[in-house]
Structures are given as structure tokens and as C-alpha cells.
Amino acid sequence: MQDFQKWQNDDLAILQKLSQLGFVEDKANSTHTTNSPAKKSFESADLSAINLWSFRNHVPLSGHFELTGRCNLRCVHCYCTFEQKRDLLSTQDVFQIIDDLHEAGTLGLVLTGGEVFLRCDIGEILQYLQEKRFILRINTNATLLDEKLLKLVANLTNIYRIHVSLYSAEPDIHDAVTKVKRFFSKNAQ
Numbered sequence: 001m002q003d004f005q006k007w008q009n010d011d012l013a014i015l016q017k018l019s020q021l022g023f024v025e026d027k028a029n030s031t032h033t034t035n036s037p038a039k040k041s042f043e044s045a046d047l048s049a050i051n052l053w054s055f056r057n058h059v060p061l062s063g064h065f066e067l068t069g070r071c072n073l074r075c076v077h078c079y080c081t082f083e084q085k086r087d088l089l090s091t092q093d094v095f096q097i098i099d100d101l102h103e104a105g106t107l108g109l110v111l112t113g114g115e116v117f118l119r120c121d122i123g124e125i126l127q128y129l130q131e132k133r134f135i136l137r138i139n140t141n142a143t144l145l146d147e148k149l150l151k152l153v154a155n156l157t158n159i160y161r162i163h164v165s166l167y168s169a170e171p172d173i174h175d176a177v178t179k180v181k182r183f184f185s186k187n188a189q
């Protein structure tokens, strides 16, 4: 975890707010009270200030995490090669990357693939990301979302958006894009 004392005074207000939210750890808390000028200036801080702070301090606030290169569809525009028979990253690899991102100060992640719900450990990964307090967006084709997975996702409190691929209101067009028949009705549910 980074040390507050290494950062510039202008950044302290934002860091203190992030600390109050539990996103970063203030190791030097005793030296910066909430009555400091930095606290007052936080009231006018906006998103661009947070972005500037993260840029200055080399903190990757958000990112995309490609959990797998596998997918059950074959979309014409997709960059996946579909050659992978199994995931390159083990569960432990994924946990290690999550730990590294947490240590670096990352707050938000987009989970993408391939199709993330093809991973048999997706439940463990989502639980771990919640424990680490990441804010998540999930990209999915939704074809594998059965009742068990839907319940799992519904019980998570850290997902702010789920993006579902749907390429047309016409089943034939949708299936022509994904190159797999019968998935339109599943996606459109």
C-alpha cells in the first residue's frame, strides 16, 4: 500500500476521502487531520481531480481484466482466436493479480473475455473481488447465466453494471453475427 506522506498536499483531500470509504489505507493518518486545508479543498474536488491525482501518483484507478480467451460464441468481429482449450490463468494466478491491483490502488475493474462465465471458478473470483472491495462491471454474452449464477451475481453488492451482447432485434441477424444459432432468445431474456 502506498504511503500518504509521499504524495503532494493537493492530493491529500482526495486520499482522505478514499481512505474514509475504505479504498486506500492511510498509514500516516496521525499527521493529517480532517480539519486540514486539504480537507476543505476536497469539497470542490471532482472526477477530473481524482483522475489527475491518479495520473500524478501512478495509481491505476481502473482497468480491464480479461479472465479468459474462451467463448461459446464465435462473433465475426471478435478479437479472440478461440484456440484456447483451457484458461491460461489459474485461480491462484487470478487471485495474485487481484492482490497486485489492490496493492496498486485500483478501485474499479471491467471483467471481460472471452466469456467470463465459462470459468468454473467465476464464483470464487467474484467473491474474492467483493472481499477486496473492487467495483465491477461485467461483460458477458449472458448465454450461460442459469439460476445459480444469477443468484450469485444478485447477492453481490459491488457490481454497478452488467453489459450484455445483443446484436440485433432480429434473431437471424443476431445469430449471423455470433455464428451460433439459437442464442438470440437466451440473450434477449
Ligand code: SF4
Residues within 6 Å of the ligand: 071, 072, 073, 074, 075, 077, 078, 079, 080, 113, 114, 115, 140, 141, 165, 178
Ligand atoms: S460474445 Fe464476446 S467474447 Fe464471445 S465471441 Fe462474441 S465478442 Fe467474442
